[in-house]
Amino acid sequence: MNLIFKNATIIDKNSPFNNKTVDIKVESGIITKIGNNIPAENSFETVELDNLHISKGWFDSSVSLGEPGYEDRETIANGLNVAARSGFTDIALQPTGNPVADSQSDIAFVLRRSEGAATTLHPIGALTKGSEGKDIAEMYDMKNAGAVAFGDYNKSLQDANLLKIALQYVQDFNGLVIAYAQDDKIKGKGVVHEGIVSTRLGLKGIPALAEELQIARNLYLLEYTGGKMHIPTISTARSVELIREAKAKGLEVTCSVTVHHLLHTDEVLGNFDSRYKVAPPLRTEADRKVLLDGVLDGTIDIITSDHNPLDVELKKLEFDLAKDGTVGFESAFGALNTLLPLEIIVEKFNAGKIIFGLGNHDISEGSKASFTLFNPEGEWFFTQKDILSKSKNSAFLNQKLKGRAYGIYNNGKLILNS
Template sequence: MNLIFKNAVIVDPSSAYHKQTVDIEVQNGIISKIGKELSAPDFENIELDNLHVSQGWFDSSVSFGEPGHEDRETIANGLDVAAKSGFTDVAVQPSGAPVADKQADIFFLLSKSAHTATKIHPIGALTKGSEGKDIAELFDMKNAGAIAFGDYQKALQDANLLKIALQYVQDFNGLVIALAQDDKIKGKGVVHEGEVSTRLGLKGIPALAEELQVARNLYLLEYTGGKLHIPTISTARSVQLIREAKAKGLNVTCSVAVHNLLFTDEVLADFDSNYKLLPPLRPEDERKALVDGVMDGTIDVITSDHNPLDVEVKKLEFDLAKDGTIGLETAFGALNTILPLDVVIEKLTAARSVFGLQSVSIQEGAAASFTLFNPDGNSTFTESDVLSKSKNSAFFGQSLKGKAYGIYNNGKLVLNAK
């Protein structure tokens, strides 16, 4: 497939063409030429309104139903959703049934994206069955292609087990992902503990439940060495603890979910279970602290934390509904309403650095791997805009700015027709 992307504004600080409007010629999956008013016989011109091009976006936390819950989402459709939402790469959580906790499970996930535009990067379970009792086959999964190890939506309550994991993975430069949540303090809480939970009569989750675990995990990291990633933090104190740990030289990274940057617990007034999330939505002061953490670089990555769930587990009484929202379709448009464009692109591409993968600059001779988008224009997200099989979105009715057109990656062009 030979293409010329016409009048594209390149948004890539590593490229000599950063912020320039150019044509990009792609031949056999390689950027063959960048310049003005390019033309070539047998090349298809791709012309899109206000086209911008950046390095391919990488989502650090995506769940698909398959294997085991194909009714929620299949891998094939999930990867198509990711591509049309602007993501060339997704780190897939080990949350299928069975849990991806051994070499064969990693091979299965990789095989599903061997010929797709969006590439899967599997996260292997840290413990067998993600049950928090015994370390899984980490070395074998690393050799099979796992980029990190963590138990999705489950925090490791056994401090010694996390200590052992952090020590063990250093032999092969592995990365441990550790969700921060003290289950005893969380108890039966379902929303942030505070004024809103009291007003609504819902059991609260203290911010302390997250912050104690962040502090504990950082102490363990300081003792053991190694690499630790703390996903989807949600409180001001968590940001500060990680900021201090980085200043001390600890090898720690962290992410925040789009919805925790955008919403506060005030949206819970109607008991809409689409807003039942883990970690929960917090008050405005916590949300602002997360935005500040993004802006000053304490928070390395922004993730959609995309988690498709069917009506049987989501459209229930608030207390009983499962935590999670889809987010691939809305990630860019939502972030673009609250952050500068250059920060949005930086945080949507930073996962490569976190996972130790190579970035691909937009320059002549490089592999063509980039996201196509328009940063301008406003829209309101509705159910008709959902591409996922599941419809559990916290973003219905939300104003979005800009649009992801799609991607070019792995020799394939995928565009969102909506």
């Protein structure tokens, strides 16, 4: 497919064309010319979109899909299509299927199912067998099969020695350990943040300490072992401070925050709406502000949608019984664009490629064409018809967003919203 993207404003701080409106010529998946008024040719299709902006392709570092085992929630094929239409050229797939992706064959399976898609799937292998926290999984074999990191989704490794061994083991092949932070004993039976709101609603609370204590422990382990650690979806002010201090020491630690933790607080729980039941729980306004500061000062490396499709039978329950999770692809950009500068959004949607050891292609002549197409302007209300996922459990339903992703060009394929 040969294309000319007309009148596109490039958002790429490393490009000499940053913030300039130009035409981009793509031949056989390679950018061959960037300039003004590139003439159309017979073998080229012209792409012209209102207020078109283009950046390096966005990467979502935490995505759950149903397949294998829970295809009623989401399939890999549809999930990748939704990701593409939401602006993501790359996603990291959590090992949340049935069976859990804890072996070479499991990694090979999800990669086969993603073949031919415009959005590239990068599997995360389970850190422990069955994500049960008892025995280290076959990380080296999974790495050879294509796994980009190792972690047990939303499960914290309670055995400190097991995490120590994992951090030491992956250094032989430059592996990345994902260490979700939550002390299960302190969490107990909590379902929301412990504070004024949980007391008012009569719901069992999860103290911020449950996250912070585990992060402190994990950082001590990292300081002892060396290696690389990624702490996903942090949610408290003290967590930001702990990671900032660790980075100042020179530890090789990175972290992410979710879109919904940057936009929402536990005050939205007043109606016991399980769409807002997520892990970690939504925290206070004070926490949200520090998370935002952490994004702006670089302490927080990645923003993720933490996309987790769940069918109605898992969410339309009493709040205590409902499963944690929200879909996030479709609303991610529009929600963040109401809060953050555009350049920061693009930066945080790209940083994970370097952290996870993936290619990050510049928008320059001679480079592979892998980019996101979007319009940063225009306010609109996000409704159920805008949810392309099979499951509809969105924490942003009926909220005002700003700007939309048009789609992507990646792997030689152009995917646009109709």
